[in-house]
Amino acid sequence: MNDFSILIGGKAGFGIDKSGAVIGGLLNRLGLAVYIYRDYPSIIRGGHTFSIIRASKERIASHRNKADFILALNQDTFNLHKDRLKESSVIIYDSDSVKLEGLSDKVRSIGVPIAKIIKEEGAGEIMRNSCIIGAFVKAAGIKWELLEDIFRKEFTKEIQLNLNSGRRGYDEAKELTKIEAVSQESLPLVSGNQAVALGLVKAGLNTYISYPMTPTSPILHYLAEIADDFGLKVIHPESEIGVILMALGFSYMGKKVAMGTSGGGFCLMTEGLSFSGMSELPIVIVMGQRPGPSTGLPTYSTQTELHFVLSAGQGEFCRFIVAPGDTEEAYFWSAQALNLSWKYQIPSIILTDKNLGEGIFNFDINSVPDIKEEAPLLWDRKSPYKRYLNTENGVSPLAFVPEKETIIKVNSYEHDESGITTEEPVLSALMLEKRLRKEKHLQEELEKFNTVKTYGNKDCQIALLCWGSNKGVCVEAAQGLGLKVIQPLVLSPFPEKQFQEALKGVKKLICVENNATGQLSRLLKISGFNVNEQILKYDGRPFSVDELEERIRGMVK
């Protein structure tokens, strides 16, 4: 088995997430690359939750429609996912609560009396997952000792009860196939959110401020957990408006600060974002997209906020926007977003989504280009200080409170070089030009970076165009079909030169996006680039490789 998937499902509160982590961890230890897709409703108990754990010899970042194993903790899991079973698949189910009606005779099944076992072991309801994982391990021909090891790592409490339940499941099942270990180094398994958090920390994050909102709350939780260890301040204020204004206060004091939110919270932040543009106070916002309008599908994914982040906030000001497509890019570009924000004294937005943020991927830190925490332009203490000194590149030297005999004034009104309000026409235009001038220099600096990446068959005249979390699925589909892939990472200021370069030789450009109106296609039109075809998906779920391949095939016969 070189490429296979396991689907585990149950109700919210069944520990499906933990099960995904355990199974993913197991397969990762065997030297396989792993990707975990997590699908859960916006409820705490009940509903239907499932995870798809895909493993392969090659790095992967997307799921397939079919499942080689289904672990059904309840009837819904069988009913909703039985179409994913192939003739070679195995279904392991709780025989005390699941009936396999309508299952093809060819699919092998293992029934485990989980309710009975749990009762006999005196274990909690939540440990039903340990029992079914035990059965899976046996069915897949994986050594019990490896599972024991992973259990000890993943479960901090009641480890013995989990082990006992797992062992009973293991003993109940029979070996039906053999997942072989692969001799390659195991890479850490992290979520996109964790990669973002680590990137920010790497570049010298001092403070993280956030109001909880799916899909970026895990960044808040993770950074709060490690705050003392990393010397971070982590604050959860009254609202997203409080968040961004507090962040601007920290920024004024010279503290590197970031925030996390989603579309709804970002709506509340827009006035503060515009204030950042006017006052030239650097801030970083992690904007994890989820489907709207309004509350929409809170726990699902989308790519609908591109134009929102591009134009949010009143007035015209320079901003840096990057959309990483995997964990390495999330790590690298989150660090750069912080660096560039301080270098140019502008807001930076890291545009992610639920699929990237909450998906679990391998992470190879050694493949990431070197990252350094960069010092911003500081005042030389020679000439009298002016916070908004009009310089050639528009960047004014920074000084921070307390600085002896120095007055540091920031202002949301139009202001003169010392930060005092002005409405004088010539000066107003001059200061606006000063701020906008930074964009040209930022654009030049970005030439040093790989802001538009290409993959696949680089000579192919047909290219898939994607951004953000669709990178993984597009690269894999293109590989199978012999196509090229173009992925712009930086979306503001748009890297026209590098994009033009990437387009060389391409006759047909197919844009793949998780929205209904083709937002990247629309952005490209502004720069004079035209997309030939669009593949759009807007049901909140990510493309599976098979689904995308099929849709591409319909276009490139």
Place this chain on the structure above:
Amino acid sequence: MSQINLGTCAPNTWCPGCGNFAILNAVKAVLGELNAEGLPLENIVLVSGIGCHAKIVDYVNVNSFYSIHGRATPAAEGIKLADPKVKVIVFAGDGDAYGEGIEHLIFAAKRNIDITMIIHNNRVYGLTTGQYTPTSPLGFKGRSTPAGTIEPPLNPLEVMLASGATFLGRGTSHGIDLLKKLFKEAIKHKGFSLVDVLQVCVTYYNMYEYYDKRVYGLKDHNPQDYVQALSKIREWDYNSDSPIALGAFYKKEAPSFEEKFSEPGTPAQDRDTKINDFLKGKI
């Protein structure tokens, strides 16, 4: 008195007779005194919202953060949390702090974060030319309520007391000596302090005479006593024609929010090791 010049070159654009002048002069005097007593001026940050009041930061030659409407408070909290040794003094209007930004005000009081709020409470929107505010009396005829408001005002000091503020005072723009005393006390108080200044808008709501007839200084009042403070705060509800007490209503010692945070700062080398340790745990 202070010998230092705290003025700026910004031309003052308040109306002649505006109550803001009293606040400006009192603040300058207090900053001078505090400086003479050893507080370095560079350790002070003035924060303002948006409105007539907010121009004050352009007129005082001290570090300042000219925020947006309703949002002076959270910015001030960020500044304080970033460096607890900095004195943060916030100027906000009644529309600003008690209207658009009341959420932040309540939370700042709840946290007892060590910032000082000076509210220019003229009970009318000045810069937007005369609409009612959260503290305008019932029936106030403003440009958005020509037939008079149909909602009573809120009593901001009562709200603040309930929210957890640890210093509460009230003065008027006709009493600069009391303002100086209250500002100084509020700034020196460790914890969340708020001084509600009945600051008169001569153009849209001239209340000088009204206040002069009704105000009196608190006497035999124990500001440590919550019940006494509440009763004095409730005496005038910003609506009735009852006597209006001035002075420090409430003062309480309590731990402040910023002192509960440990000082961050992990050297870059250390960070790398910790990131690698974390990743090792993810295999």
